[in-house]
Amino acid sequence: MRTSARHKRLKLKSEINVVPYIDVMLVLLIIFMVATPMLNANVDVNLPQANAKSLQDKKDPVIVSVGTDGSLYLTMDGAKKEPVDAATMKAKVGAFVKANPEISVLVAGDREGKYDGVYQVLADLQQAGVAKVGLMSQPQGSSTPDGRK
Incomplete structure (x- = not known):
């Protein structure tokens, strides 16, 4: 009888005591708050350099070239540049x-030219109904026809 009376008095608690977990969480919070500013100080990042692949198109693209002085030249169907x-x-x-919505339209701006000329050509092409325009560049390490790099 004594054992059954003892079991009735000592009921098991089915609750989790979270007080020690809160203490640990607060200590970790303080450690991270102190350590985080030290991690962000003077981070040097060396970004990788990549060479962009050239577009492979079945047809000759339409190329609008912008000269140094803002003059425009048009190359269509592989013909010569015409001012x-x-x-x-x-x-x-x-x-x-x-006539051919799938044709590529590219803009080539002179390195020494002003950005305003290229921007104006992009706006004009948008008004002409061109949906996609690509920007041409010289591949890295190659020289221009006049010998500049």
Whole structure:
């Protein structure tokens, strides 16, 4: 009888005591708060350099070249560069793209030219109805036709 009375008095608790876990959590919080600013100080990052792959297109692209002085040149169907003004360029490229929507349109800007000329050509091409425009560049390490790198 004594053993059964003892079992009735000592009931098992089915609750978890979380007080020690809260103490550990607060200590870890303080450690991370102190250590985090030290991790971010003077981080040197060396980013990898990559060479972009050239586009493989079945047809010759339409190339709009912007000269140093802002002059425009148009190359269509692999023909020679022809000097054009902005209105003629918009009309010719717009008609060419409407006839063949899959054709690539590329803009080549001179290294010494102003960004404003390239930006204006991009705006004109958008008004002409060109949906996608690529920017041309010289592959890394190759020289231009006049011998510059």
